[in-house]
Amino acid sequence: MSAVLSRHAARESLAVRIAVPAGVLFTAMASLATLLGIPPSEASERAALPAPAAAMALPTVEVVAEPAMDPCVDDAVVTALAAGDDAATVQAFGGGAEFQAAVVSGNAPCISLDDPHRTWVVVNKQRPLQPEHYAPASLAAIGLQATSRSNELRPEATAALEVMAAAAAEAGAGTIGINNGYRSFDVQTRTYGSHVRNKGQEGADAVSARPGFSEHQSGLAFDLIACSSRCGSHEVFGDTSQGSWVAENAWRHGFIVRYESGKTGTTGYAPEPWHIRYIGEQLAAAYHEGGFHSLEEFFGLPAAPDYVH
Numbered sequence: 001m002s003a004v005l006s007r008h009a010a011r012e013s014l015a016v017r018i019a020v021p022a023g024v025l026f027t028a029m030a031s032l033a034t035l036l037g038i039p040p041s042e043a044s045e046r047a048a049l050p051a052p053a054a055a056m057a058l059p060t061v062e063v064v065a066e067p068a069m070d071p072c073v074d075d076a077v078v079t080a081l082a083a084g085d086d087a088a089t090v091q092a093f094g095g096g097a098e099f100q101a102a103v104v105s106g107n108a109p110c111i112s113l114d115d116p117h118r119t120w121v122v123v124n125k126q127r128p129l130q131p132e133h134y135a136p137a138s139l140a141a142i143g144l145q146a147t148s149r150s151n152e153l154r155p156e157a158t159a160a161l162e163v164m165a166a167a168a169a170e171a172g173a174g175t176i177g178i179n180n181g182y183r184s185f186d187v188q189t190r191t192y193g194s195h196v197r198n199k200g201q202e203g204a205d206a207v208s209a210r211p212g213f214s215e216h217q218s219g220l221a222f223d224l225i226a227c228s229s230r231c232g233s234h235e236v237f238g239d240t241s242q243g244s245w246v247a248e249n250a251w252r253h254g255f256i257v258r259y260e261s262g263k264t265g266t267t268g269y270a271p272e273p274w275h276i277r278y279i280g281e282q283l284a285a286a287y288h289e290g291g292f293h294s295l296e297e298f299f300g301l302p303a304a305p306d307y308v309h
């Protein structure tokens with residue numbers, strides 16, 4: 001546990017106040033007077049005074065639970081947030097599990113799961129990008145084989161993906177390529193529109209996000225493919241050695257498989273073993289170690305099976 005968190009824990013200790021009603025205190029003082037040798041006449045005179053009603057009550061012990069320290073006022077958190085350093089922010093909370101616990105318990109008011117600039121943003125069918133035309137401040141080309149022109153991500157996600165692909169190759173799992181990375185609002189409008197033309201709106205919603213609702217627009221999500229002599233389609237990625245390796249090891253590199261089998265009612269999407277989302281190494285480790293299978297559950301958010309309208 002970090003020093004920061006230890007300080008928080010110390011501040012969370014319970015404060016106990018003992019409230020003694022005035023009449024009881026008075027009686028006790030009279031008895032004390034006797035012990036101290038004050039003339040009994042005087043002491044008994046006082047003791048004979050009509051006891052206030054409160055004297056009949058037993059002393060009460062009032063336990064006051066002081067609210068847990070707000071990590072958001074911690075200097076390290078404030079500094080890391082202001083610098084836009086998401087990894088340092090999570091670290092300042094004490095690590096991924098501590099960050100997640102603070103968010104879920106409502107004790108992290110400075111952390112917005114709506115903020116598209118942050119690696120902890122949650123985008124789903126009930127949580128569009130805000131603003132809906134959001135575009136990342138910078139994008140970096142992914143140095144892997146690509147089967148579309150959508151081959152960029154936010155720089156930290158690109159770097160982590162390249163490291164992951166190298167690790168997969170090293171482990172003998174084969175070559176990983178990229179099908180789609182960042183997609184702008186306009187590209188998503190065209191993608192979704194073509195699905196609607198081919199399948200109708202219901203059919204389109206089953207396979208493609210509406211513009212403004214796609215994780216691809218965050219610059220933190222991408223679709224993988226397996227490449228050997230040539231690259232396959234993303235739909236078969238889950239059945240490849242690369243797909244198995246990614247399912248098991250993506251978390252080590254800061255990624256999660258965003259739409260897992262059995263979680264359609266929570267995520268709103270059929271399983272997509274190819275669709276990977278960057279959340280950073282610390283959060284991905286907490287996600288893995290906590291046994292989570294959807295980002296909604298990880299952050300204690302409501303299920304998002306469908307659009308609101």
Ligand SMILES: [Zn+2]
Nearest residue numbers: 216222223275
């Ligand atoms: Zn995708």
